[in-house]
Amino acid sequence: MANQRLTKHNTAMLRAAFELQKDLSADALLVLLDGHTDWKKISQMSSDMELDKPVIVAVDSSDDLEGAAEAGLRPLALNKEKAPLLERLQHALLEAAADEMIKINGEVIALYGGFQQGRLDSISHLKLDERMRRLTTRDLQMLESSVPLKTIKTVVDLAVQIGLEGREGKPVGALFVIGDTRKVLDHASYSGCDPFRGYNRKERSLMDPKVQEDAKEIAQLDGAFVVTSDGVIERSRQMLEVLHEELNMSKGLGSRHWAAAAITRRTKAIAVAVSQSTGTVRLYQDGFLMLQIEPMDKGIKWQEIAFKPPSASGSEQ
């Protein structure tokens, strides 16, 4: 279990963050930490300053959050140990918004260590992005009907990382088909040897950051990942054979994206495609493009949330 002490310096920074929260009437304080700390002291400081807004404490591992909820804080496990600060911060905001810890269009004071591990040295006043709010609360919940929100978010997050990072300096594409596994497999065949074959469910769960790293490696190979609604890779390297009739796709999208849209037309699955050429992540449901995320140099930016009302012609903008 990692630890982050509330030193004299860290305590003074916390006090300053609480002051700022009070002065600006911010909706929450987000403290990004490197490990477990004195949760009771943070909570005590908040009540001593007569603040009744949520204090969100985000660390990488859920083990480190032990006692935070009991102390009256709002714990958030990030599972993003090696990610750059901006990505961790953005991820924390997304999670907090999805769990409705932060209000619609909320303002947040964030306290974190930007320069040195274990030292809270930076305070930011952040305004929650309108698009981020819509994506996390309303839009993603709408997709939840067939696959749980947690699984969608995990896969979308992984897909964004694949699109952003590639592998060994080369761009990498990928396709994840989530849910309705039995039906999806009726349309799938191996495109090569499946590296996940023979492993137990735990060793194939995308909820495990190690498995996510393995998936990033395998994404370089041909074919799609078939993922259960609870996030377990059922098969990898699958070629999908589905009719492309009744689909109206944007120009320039190739066979990976056609297959992604088509499989969701035939089944109740959700497909998440990463374009190798651009790094763009697209999410399909029911044959329609539901969400598009453009890669950014730093961190994640949710962009252009395109909901298409299902119609007979089903045109994609």
Ligand SMILES: Nc1ncnc2c1ncn2[C@@H]1O[C@H](COP(=O)(O)OP(=O)(O)OP(=O)(O)O)[C@@H](O)[C@H]1O
């Ligand atoms: N039917 C399919 N099922 C599973 N994977 C597929 C299918 N068609 C293509 N792919 C995967 O997508 C890769 C790229 O194909 P293609 O360039 O035609 O797709 P694309 O949609 O243009 O994607 P990108 O933007 O990544 O180039 C293939 O090498 C293969 O791994």
